[in-house]
Amino acid sequence: MPFFFRNKEADPAHMPAPGLPLLALELRAPWEFGAVLPAWAVLQRAPRGDGHTVIVFPGLTAGDTTTVPLRRYLDSRNYNTLGWGQGLNLGPRDGVLEAAKRQVHQAVEASGNKVSLVGWSLGGIYARELAKELPDLVRCVVTLGTPFAGPHTSTNAWRIYQFASGRSIERETENYNLPEAPPVPTTSIYSRTDGVVAWRGSVQAPTDHNPHTENIEVVASHFGMGLNPSAWWAVADRLGQPHGPDVVWQPFRRPMVRGLHLVYPDPQR
Template identity: 45%
Template sequence: MSGAEERVGPPALLWQVLEGRAVFELGAMAWLYPLLRQAPRGDGHPVLVVPGFLASGSSTFPLRQFLKSLGYAAHRWKQGRNLGGVGETEERLLGRLRELRRRYGRKVSVIGWSLGGMYARELAWMAPEDVRLVITMGSPFRNHTGTAVTLLYEDVSGQSEAHMDPALLARLSQPLPVPSTSIYTRTDGVVHWRCSLERPSATTENIRVLGSHCGLGHNPLALWAIADRLAQPEDRWRPFRREAFRRFAYPTPDRGD
């Protein structure tokens, strides 16, 4: 995110009103759970899951339980409710990351939902030696003002873009020093989808799914994509492959040029 970054407004009112779809996505996860258990399995490394704005670790429970069923050591962030503070919260979260790195003796994959994805990206810059890969879900790292909750965020956190570190703002949208995947939906009712697009590089990608913003943490398509990304051997990352059934399930992703 920089001064040259394209400015977009909040998502269309229609998508904001339809965010209630998240309830049906949770039901779809339950209904499809036997199929989801067939998702790719990896080496069981530790995974840190960071919630979105105003949410607590409990919001990531379905996702963490799914990852545990695949053998991963999935953990919540243990920072209470996410009340914002980009550039501040990461310092506290860094201790949690390093605790998991010491406990398991392995690099940690970090998954961040919405605002949590901005923290996840900053952790990768702060401690690339501890982060295996980053996955964001509906995170506004390209332009965090293009959301339906910008004014609420500024009121709750007391933080506006004008008071953020310019270097941090510029860094948020740049390709990370570790592999990174952005999962987004064009019908996101909280974050404009253009704000969630990774810039093209050898280790970045965008995966487009159908669904809502509030349902991304339990959207069956998002869950399968997350499992696929985590299952890759360490240091042998490759982009998500839309082949066979995936070509129909996952729309062609947009480029973040």
């Protein structure tokens, strides 16, 4: 489910794609989903939402079926979740981003409130770019294994993207400034054991443009990140932040629920 555009300021030699050992570890994805059942009681202790709408975008060559488990979990935490409704994600072909914008507008009109955007890999690129274009309609953005901060050669699937979309990554990057964060609270969830995307390509540094930007590391595969209990908790925690003009944004804090502090590596290590 990966996708990547080239960052012209990055040196490809310093951000190679994950090697074969990490790529082989992608086979653990079904076990990550299998951990949801024993973790369910703990997952239900994540912050409860306020009922606002959350749109979830799938990764490359994937569709809404792959995000059903995450969306059902978010439903259980009191969110109104929607898939992207455009079938398989084969890249930003003609009409795709326009349809996504219409969906955001329709969701806001239906609820009267801003929406949050969650994107898995390529889906996270959509979420970030939509938030840049529609900041007055978007409450926050959360991405899962989304590569936005490095060269396209730092993934193991850029050729799949070009084959599936029929587009050149290098040519398309000229239309976007992917490393730039949206002007809304933005969280990047990443894994150093991602076998598809170089983890450094998913790390966003806070800037004066948007100090409400953060990164959360989890122990997960790329294909399992949207099915991983620790990633689910992090998504629910970020979506559950209070929202309003007088509310001060707070960065993620490793939960002190028994055992959970062990699944989020210490960011200061």
